[in-house]
Amino acid sequence: xxxxLAAIQLILVGAIAWGGGVSEAxxxxxxxxxxxxxxxxxxxxxxxxxxxxxxxxxxxxxxxxFNFAGSQKLAQQLALGAPADVFxxxxxxxxxxxxxxxxxxxxxxxxxAHNRLVAVVNIDPTHTVxxxxxxxxxxxxxxxxADTVPVGSYTREFLAKAARDPxxxxxxxxxxxxxxVSLEENVRAVLNKVALGDGDAGIVYSSDIDSVSAAxxxxxxxxxxxxxxxxxxxxxxxxxxxxxSAAAFVKLVLSPAGQKILAAYGFIPAVQKAQ
Amino acid sequence: xxxxxxxxxxxLLRTAGQEPISPFQVRVSRRRLGRDFWYAAIxxxxxxxxxxxxxxxxxxxxxxxLANLDGRQVAQAVTLSATTTIITTLITLLIxxxxxxxxxxxxxxxxxxxxxxxxxxxxxxxxxxxxALLMAFGxxxxxxxxxxxxxxxxxFTTAAVVLAQxxxxxxxxxxxxxxxxxxxxxxxxxxxxxxGASRFATFLYVSLPLTRNAILSGAILTFARALGEFGATIIxxxxxxxxxxxxxxxxxxxxxxxxxxxLALSIMLIAVSFLVMFITRMLLNDPQRG
Numbered sequence: 001x002x003x004x005l006a007a008i009q010l011i012l013v014g015a016i017a018w019g020g021g022v023s024e025a026x027x028x029x030x031x032x033x034x035x036x037x038x039x040x041x042x043x044x045x046x047x048x049x050x051x052x053x054x055x056x057x058x059x060x061x062x063x064x065x066f067n068f069a070g071s072q073k074l075a076q077q078l079a080l081g082a083p084a085d086v087f088x089x090x091x092x093x094x095x096x097x098x099x100x101x102x103x104x105x106x107x108x109x110x111x112x113a114h115n116r117l118v119a120v121v122n123i124d125p126t127h128t129v130x131x132x133x134x135x136x137x138x139x140x141x142x143x144x145x146a147d148t149v150p151v152g153s154y155t156r157e158f159l160a161k162a163a164r165d166p167x168x169x170x171x172x173x174x175x176x177x178x179x180x181v182s183l184e185e186n187v188r189a190v191l192n193k194v195a196l197g198d199g200d201a202g203i204v205y206s207s208d209i210d211s212v213s214a215a216x217x218x219x220x221x222x223x224x225x226x227x228x229x230x231x232x233x234x235x236x237x238x239x240x241x242x243x244x245s246a247a248a249f250v251k252l253v254l255s256p257a258g259q260k261i262l263a264a265y266g267f268i269p270a271v272q273k274a275q
Numbered sequence: 276x277x278x279x280x281x282x283x284x285x286x287l288l289r290t291a292g293q294e295p296i297s298p299f300q301v302r303v304s305r306r307r308l309g310r311d312f313w314y315a316a317i318x319x320x321x322x323x324x325x326x327x328x329x330x331x332x333x334x335x336x337x338x339x340x341l342a343n344l345d346g347r348q349v350a351q352a353v354t355l356s357a358t359t360t361i362i363t364t365l366i367t368l369l370i371x372x373x374x375x376x377x378x379x380x381x382x383x384x385x386x387x388x389x390x391x392x393x394x395x396x397x398x399x400x401x402x403x404x405x406x407a408l409l410m411a412f413g414x415x416x417x418x419x420x421x422x423x424x425x426x427x428x429x430x431f432t433t434a435a436v437v438l439a440q441x442x443x444x445x446x447x448x449x450x451x452x453x454x455x456x457x458x459x460x461x462x463x464x465x466x467x468x469x470x471g472a473s474r475f476a477t478f479l480y481v482s483l484p485l486t487r488n489a490i491l492s493g494a495i496l497t498f499a500r501a502l503g504e505f506g507a508t509i510i511x512x513x514x515x516x517x518x519x520x521x522x523x524x525x526x527x528x529x530x531x532x533x534x535x536x537x538l539a540l541s542i543m544l545i546a547v548s549f550l551v552m553f554i555t556r557m558l559l560n561d562p563q564r565g
Contacts (some may be wrong), residue, residue: 076530124415141431146514146528169335182513183527193513197415227325 022261033061036245037083039074040066040234041090042186043115043151043205047265048088051258055249062245068148070186078103078237085246088234088253090115090187090205090264091150095233098275108235114268115230117154119220120194120213127200132220133168136175143190143199146183151190154228155203161226168226191217205230207266232270281424340539349540351517352525359433360501363440367448367497372490375441375452376478393446401492404442405510412511414439435512436519440501447500448493455489456482495555499548 036055040048040269045068054066067074067084071094078084080100087104089095121129128137135142145152159176162168184190187204194202195216209219234253236246252258259269348413378389396404412419412429419429429435459482467477483490505523514528522540529536 051492141428143431143513148528163356179517182515182519183528185509190509195428196409196413198409198428 013243032059032127032245032248034242034245035063035065036069036242036249038086038088039078039082039084040068040088041071041074041150042068042188043089043090043208044068044232045188046210047148047207047262047267048253050261051127051253053081054257054261055252058252059248060247061186064249072097072148072150073185074098075101083241084237085240085242086234086249088232089150090113090230090232091153092231092233093153093236094150097102098235103237103239104235105137105238108238109233110235110250110254111231111270112234112258113232113262113270114190115205115232115266116227116268117151117203117206117222118209119201119203119222120191120209120217121201121220122194122197122199123216123218124197129220132222133172136172136177136179137211138179140179141181141198141200142176142179143184143193143202144180145187145190145203146185149184149186150203150230151187151203154230157228158203158222158226161228165226204211205266209266229268232267300355302395326544330445331538335535335538340535340542342535346536348516348520348525349536352520352522352540353543355436355517356502356522357435359436359440359455360498360506362495364448364499366437367442368490368494369443371445371449371493371497372452375449375493376456376482378449378453379457393449395446396443401443401504401506402510403505405439408435408439408442408507409509429432431513431519433512433517436508436521439507439511443504443507444497444500447496451493451496452486452490455486455493458489459485491555491559495552499552500503502544502548508562522558532558 017259038048038052048066048068052066055064056062067077069077071089071091072210074087075089075094075097075270078087078098078138084103087095087098089098092109095104096107099106099108117137119132122239123232127140128134129140144155147156159173163170163173181199182193186195187208190199190202191204191208193199195213197216203222206219209217234250236243236250240246253262254271259271293501314363374389374393378386381389399407409416409430411417412422412435414423414428414430422429429438464477464481467481468474472480500547504521505527508519508521509524509527514520514524516525520528522544526537526540526544529540
């Protein structure tokens with residue numbers, strides 16, 4: 001599975017690089033060199049790894065190093081002065097936190113992708129969930145992300161909206177809260193625990209479901225009216241030691257090639273093709 | 276241990292003698308200078324171990340930190356940590372003592388095998404321990420499958436917190452206690468046997484009192500390690516305030532939102548660990564050990 005995924009990634013990156021669309025970005029690549037440290041929200045792990053590979057292909061003298069973690073943790077590390085060149089956050093709040101600590105310019109952040117919440121249930125039907133409303137059935141084990149994690153705060157928003165919707169009501173929200181057995185520290189831990197079957201259900205981003213977990217979990221859609229559409233901002237770090245390469249990386253993420261990769265990993269592209 | 280100064284290499288003593296290590300001494304014997312050299316040489320290591328702890332204490336005004344101590348989540352984390360570590364220590368005493376008692380009597384490769392098995396959790400990254408526990412006791416795990424069929428689910432429960440602590444911390448007790456049991460003079464046990472004591476009575480009235488110190492120090496090590504357990508807990512037991520969120524987990528999550536909560540809990544954890552270990556050491560010390 002993993003090998004297949006890696007192969008797809010390679011083909012994808014190769015095809016995009018080969019097929020042009022980034023030819024103007026490739027021009028002048030000879031000047032860019034050195035390490036670019038990209039602080040990246042955990043939910044972007046695969047998509048950004050792929051974009052990073054493309055970047056290094058276009059600029060062979062550069063080296064992309066990722067720090068994947070929950071956005072709140074990355075913002076905290078940035079506030080404490082951790083060296084970095086680019087920050088890609090899973091929500092605007094954590095980007096603002098990084099701005100407050102003076103590491104990101106006021107006009108730095110650009111929204112580069114959107115994501116939506118989806119409920120996942122273990123494929124093995126030992127539980128009773130077939131529709132979204134079933135998540136409040138008593139006795140279920142639900143794994144959520146902690147409120148400190150962006151996906152966790154979007155989940156709270158979803159529960160609040162559901163509580164106001166007569167089709168779900170406060171009983172639904174309270175049932176889900178009562179069923180919650182763990183508040184995980186990042187979104188991948190939520191998915192893994194549902195995939196392993198220790199949790200019956202969880203709430204993650206639709207982009208998190210890769211080919212590996214798709215075999216072990218089933219998705220249940222959360223309707224638009226209740227869903228919280230996550231905005232992903234990206235920005236270069238003001239005190240970057242490699243500002244040119246950092247700017248080029250941000251540009252690649254916002255470029256059609258970068259947006260195509262993000263879409264391939266289940267994100268909703270945020271930059272119009274017209275640009 | 277450091278008392279045998281005559282064993283120092285002459286070159287080392289000479290070098291030390293050339294440097295005015297103690298400004299208060301004008302005329303000193305070489306032996307004295309040698310001792311001062313060793314006293315000075317312990318500073319870098321001790322300072323490195325102490326400074327971060329002190330930095331934690333001095334970062335914030337104690338009042339600000341105390342203001343964060345009445346939080347419900349803090350209280351829950353402290354209570355949960357206290358209960359689980361005490362249970363872990365008691366279980367370790369119960370199931371670890373037989374291992375520690377029998378281990379010195381086993382010879383050859385069996386001894387080495389058991390010792391290595393006991394060492395493994397100590398050297399493993401706690402995250403590995405957490406994943407391993409999930410594979411064993413998770414709902415689809417090796418043993419968890421049968422437990423689940425019997426209606427018992429371990430992950431995400433306080434029992435999982437105890438299991439994680441037990442796995443990571445029990446080896447410290449077993450190793451320490453086993454050294455104690457190994458040190459008992461076989462003649463003493465023989466004498467007890469000759470006096471008609473049964474094997475179990477010998478264990479209870481001879482071996483156990485003789486290894487009191489080793490058993491208590493081992494139990495303290497296990498207690499302290501269990502109190503600090505983080506990696507295996509967050510993976511195997513998850514994180515839910517009041518049920519599985521121990522102090523180290525609350526510190527980790529707190530660090531991402533409220534530095535003061537994290538600081539307050541960190542200081543409490545350090546204070547408890549330090550006091551428990553130091554007081555026990557004071558109580559354990561025989562008069563002849565000073």
